[in-house]
Amino acid sequence: MVIGNSLARGRECKLQITNYQLQSPACMPSLTLRVLFWELCLEDVMAGLVDVHAHLIPGVDDGCLTLDDSLACGRAFVKAGYVRACCTPHIWPQFPANVARNIRRWVGELQAAYDEAGIALKLTAGGEINLESNWPALRLLGREEIVSYGFLGKYVLFDFWAEEFPDYLVPGIEYLQGLGFTLIMAHPERLKVFHRNVDLIERVEKMGVLLQCNSWCLMDPVGTPNRDVSERLLKDRRYFLLGTDTHSSMAAHSSKGMKSRLAGIERARELAGAGYVEELTVGNAIKVVDE
Ligand SMILES: [Fe+2]
Numbered sequence: 001m002v003i004g005n006s007l008a009r010g011r012e013c014k015l016q017i018t019n020y021q022l023q024s025p026a027c028m029p030s031l032t033l034r035v036l037f038w039e040l041c042l043e044d045v046m047a048g049l050v051d052v053h054a055h056l057i058p059g060v061d062d063g064c065l066t067l068d069d070s071l072a073c074g075r076a077f078v079k080a081g082y083v084r085a086c087c088t089p090h091i092w093p094q095f096p097a098n099v100a101r102n103i104r105r106w107v108g109e110l111q112a113a114y115d116e117a118g119i120a121l122k123l124t125a126g127g128e129i130n131l132e133s134n135w136p137a138l139r140l141l142g143r144e145e146i147v148s149y150g151f152l153g154k155y156v157l158f159d160f161w162a163e164e165f166p167d168y169l170v171p172g173i174e175y176l177q178g179l180g181f182t183l184i185m186a187h188p189e190r191l192k193v194f195h196r197n198v199d200l201i202e203r204v205e206k207m208g209v210l211l212q213c214n215s216w217c218l219m220d221p222v223g224t225p226n227r228d229v230s231e232r233l234l235k236d237r238r239y240f241l242l243g244t245d246t247h248s249s250m251a252a253h254s255s256k257g258m259k260s261r262l263a264g265i266e267r268a269r270e271l272a273g274a275g276y277v278e279e280l281t282v283g284n285a286i287k288v289v290d291e
Contacts, residue, residue: 048083049265050285052149053128053157053186053212053243057106060098061090063247067113072249073258074119080262084122085246086289088157091129091147093137100147103127124150124289128186132160135168143179155288157212159186162193165200173207184241184288187214189230198229201238210240213280215264216256218271234272241288242268242280 055063056070064070077085087107089098107125114121127147129138138146149155156176160166176183185204188194188211194201205211213234217226233239244261251257269277 047282049081049281050289051077051082051085051244051246051281052126052241052285052288053088053214054085054246055089056085056087056123056246057089057103057110060106061092061095063089065248067110069249070110071113071117071119073246074114074117074121076249076258076262077121077246078119080265082121084124084285084289086124086126086149088126088128091127092133094133098127100125100127100145100151103147104151126150126157126289129156129158130160131158131168131172132162132166135172138172139175146176146179146181148181149288150290152291153180154182154291155184155210156181157184157186160191162191163196165193165203169204170207173204173209177208182210183208184210184212186212186243187217187245189213189217189226189233192225194229195225198232201233205238211238212241212243213239213268214245214261215242215268216244216261218264218267219256219260231271234268237272237276239280240284242277 054073055061056073058064058067058070064073074085087103087110089095089103089106091098103125107123111123114123126149129147143153146156149157158172158176160169162169173183188201188204201211211233213230214226217230218234220227220230234242242265244258244264246258246261247256249258251259265277265281268280
């Protein structure tokens, strides 16, 4: 079953539950329909999480190094309730092979390995474009060569690293928006420029850029900039997506192991409520990978 349909139907079901509760369960037309109704509801209540930021393709960037590592991440995702993950390898000039054509093939191969290993995680292709190193060269690319979620040509995930508000940021964003993409800025809470002046994030938001939070930042020690900024943006409901940015199953290899990345999702629920987190990890995430 297509998850998107399931979710849409889930909303319908929830609405119907309310209506029926207001009236009476007996108002349902027949026993068969009642059973079907509850089955649909149960399935929809159990709609799984979708990770929108993961470096699962082995050996193509600083993410998973081996297939075994990637399979271990997949198993951890499933155990934590995920049903889908988007592979978002770094799009940097130093990784010249990370282009749409290859990413699509690698994700297909990884999906086959997951299927063979019995890991029930549906993978989608995507990428994380580093604006700093790809600007202005990306203006030479055709629109179809710019890596978007699911290669659907709608949502583009980008990052940059800066201590001051960089000159390329506004023109880079405007250029990609001019091509019709909706831009999503990865982990603003990690950027020193925003640690120094958190109000600058608003300048980017006012351009129509959506924000994606890295879950592990919510697990950083109290009082550290990543944690302060992520908590503030989350409590103010300014994020559109909450991802893990998984790089490895091994904490020793990755700066943050999967444990804190997944624990961060639970922490987000405590801070901002399960409903908002479901929006970020299911509703909006499905929009991004499917629309
Ligand atoms: Fe990333």
